[in-house]
Amino acid sequence: ETGVTQTPRHLVMGMTNKKSLKCEQHLGHNAMYWYKQSAKKPLELMFVYSLEERVENNSVPSRFSPECPNSSHLFLHLHTLQPEDSALYLCASSPRDGGQNTEAFFGQGTRLTVV
Amino acid sequence: AQSVTQPDIHITVSEGASLELRCNYSYGATPYLFWYVQSPGQGLQLLLKYFSGDTLVQGIKGFEAEFKRSQSSFNLRKPSVHWSDAAEYFCAVGADSNYQLIWGAGTKLIIKP
Numbered sequence: 648e649t650g651v652t653q654t655p656r657h658l659v660m661g662m663t664n665k666k667s668l669k670c671e672q673h674l675g676h677n678a679m680y681w682y683k684q685s686a687k688k689p690l691e692l693m694f695v696y697s698l699e700e701r702v703e704n705n706s707v708p709s710r711f712s713p714e715c716p717n718s719s720h721l722f723l724h725l726h727t728l729q730p731e732d733s734a735l736y737l738c739a740s741s742p743r744d745g746g747q748n749t750e751a752f753f754g755q756g757t758r759l760t761v762v
Numbered sequence: 763a764q765s766v767t768q769p770d771i772h773i774t775v776s777e778g779a780s781l782e783l784r785c786n787y788s789y790g791a792t793p794y795l796f797w798y799v800q801s802p803g804q805g806l807q808l809l810l811k812y813f814s815g816d817t818l819v820q821g822i823k824g825f826e827a828e829f830k831r832s833q834s835s836f837n838l839r840k841p842s843v844h845w846s847d848a849a850e851y852f853c854a855v856g857a858d859s860n861y862q863l864i865w866g867a868g869t870k871l872i873i874k875p
């Protein structure tokens with residue numbers, strides 16, 4: 648148990664659906680991250696929030712929309728996804744405002760399948 | 763550009779045998795290096811990290827890693843593996859951006875009984 652909780656653990660959605668992934672941490676961290684993990688590919692950083700402001704957006708399609716209402720919660724809103732978006736979506740948090748030596752604490756992920 | 767290479771996609775080791783997982787990086791300055799482990803159906807957990815100082819780093823679960831600047835490597839080792847070590851292992855390097863880690867593609871460790 649890392650202290651980072653993601654819900655749901657599994658999600659199957661159609662291409663016309665709208666759904667949201669939720670991430671919650673009560674570790675007192677002030678940076679939160681969304682990663683995409685696809686089979687046989689390196690982890691892809693999608694978004695970074697620091698002190699509730701988005702500080703990184705790595706050319707992610709607009710069908711993914713993040714939201715960080717406070718330092719403990721992070722959402723990823725999904726709409727009109729494509730089958731190639733099926734992956735494990737990992738949330739992480741870190742105890743400082745980034746920095747190259749910052750350790751990230753990961754949630755267990757949401758396994759997303761787009762049909 | 764920064765990059766991390768884990769040359770082995772899969773490694774199979776007998777229980778009780780020693781283990782070495784390879785990681786090579788490309789980075790201009792002194793790197794910050796990490797090893798994470800991901801058990802099936804789980805998120806990633808930090809095993810160990812190197813920032814500076816002693817090039818042999820001890821981590822959790824009996825793992826260690828050695829930073830070799832001349833070889834641009836940060837290989838992960840364990841003297842005797844247990845069946846519970848079966849997982850996927852990821853090497854990462856701290857990037858120029860404050861928030862990014864550059865990740866390797868991972869090595870899946872399979873333990874033979």
